[in-house]
Amino acid sequence: MKAILCSHFCTPDELELTDIPEPQAGPGQAVVRVKAAALNFFDTLIIAGKYQHKPPFPFSPAAEFAGVVESVGAGVTAVAPGDRVMGNIGWGAAREAVAVPALQLVKLPDKLDFDRASGLIVTYGTTLYALRKRAALKSGETLVVLGASGGTGLATIELGKIMGARVVACASSDEKLDFARTHGADETVNYATEDLRAALKRLGGERGVDVVYDPVGGPYAEPALRSLGWEGRYLVIGFAAGEIPKLPLNLVLLKSCDVRGVSWGAWVRREPAAQQELMTDIVRWCAEGKLSAHVHAVYPLAEIAAALKAIADRKVMGKIVLRP
Numbered sequence: 001m002k003a004i005l006c007s008h009f010c011t012p013d014e015l016e017l018t019d020i021p022e023p024q025a026g027p028g029q030a031v032v033r034v035k036a037a038a039l040n041f042f043d044t045l046i047i048a049g050k051y052q053h054k055p056p057f058p059f060s061p062a063a064e065f066a067g068v069v070e071s072v073g074a075g076v077t078a079v080a081p082g083d084r085v086m087g088n089i090g091w092g093a094a095r096e097a098v099a100v101p102a103l104q105l106v107k108l109p110d111k112l113d114f115d116r117a118s119g120l121i122v123t124y125g126t127t128l129y130a131l132r133k134r135a136a137l138k139s140g141e142t143l144v145v146l147g148a149s150g151g152t153g154l155a156t157i158e159l160g161k162i163m164g165a166r167v168v169a170c171a172s173s174d175e176k177l178d179f180a181r182t183h184g185a186d187e188t189v190n191y192a193t194e195d196l197r198a199a200l201k202r203l204g205g206e207r208g209v210d211v212v213y214d215p216v217g218g219p220y221a222e223p224a225l226r227s228l229g230w231e232g233r234y235l236v237i238g239f240a241a242g243e244i245p246k247l248p249l250n251l252v253l254l255k256s257c258d259v260r261g262v263s264w265g266a267w268v269r270r271e272p273a274a275q276q277e278l279m280t281d282i283v284r285w286c287a288e289g290k291l292s293a294h295v296h297a298v299y300p301l302a303e304i305a306a307a308l309k310a311i312a313d314r315k316v317m318g319k320i321v322l323r324p
Helices: 041-046 114-118 121-134 151-162 174-182 196-204 218-226 249-255 264-270 272-287 301-312
Strands: 002-005 016-019 029-039 064-072 084-088 097-101 105-107 142-146 166-171 187-190 209-214 228-236 258-261 295-299 319-322
Touching (some): 002 301, 029 084, 029 114, 064 114, 084 114, 084 121, 105 272, 114 319, 121 151, 121 209, 121 228, 121 264, 151 166, 151 209, 166 174, 166 196, 187 196, 228 249, 264 272, 301 319
Parallel strands (some): 142 166, 209 228, 228 258, 295 319
Antiparallel strands (some): 029 064
């Protein structure tokens, strides 16, 4: 079968499309024929050796996938051949078939297509965990979303609106902000042309904003933190800007606000049953049309380099999907 392999830490252009043996289902495993595999920003890091997880070589990028169960190993009762499923395995899905622990799979309703389903788990799973479990977001609160047009940002806008928040989307171009508005953002800030601190102070009013969702980091972190009101919550999601910011803790003291880390992957490993509950809501909302799971573009496996470069260049609004 065909697979994209990373045999050393490399650039997207150095990834190889090659033939490897078909996987076999071991005990507790299922083999899934991959219909779509979603890429994330961390895929650009993992192939370069800049991510916190460094898989043994050779490995395939792409954590998320959706497809059809082909076979199951001994002891598997959660899924059966023919089931439509999606999963998240950290890396390894940029190939035609994968063998995965069956308990990591989520069944799909017939009305949810493979392309959109493949990109649901990481972005929407991370975000619902962040907003529900870490921020305890309440209806009527103001939620600021940095990097609002990317896959995670889009998920935050949509889930924030479902939870009743007033959503302020922040991004680096008017085109991206128009996209954010079409997906529910109430207010927008172009932080390439407008001072972020001043804009959020204006939009937050005397009360300030309640929650900041930050997958970007870099120069936007401190002004976003300064925008928080009394007992606000600043969610640390990631550092797409490349720079890990150093935040002045006197701001946390003066506002009685919280800086809360969102380590979704570690939480999933500790509380898999709670993660399944979140995914039940996410899959239902997506099937009902309440979540777009917007796919920016679909690429064949052979064009993974172009797909990863589009993500690295921040040209993507929504998700990028590989279709084996």
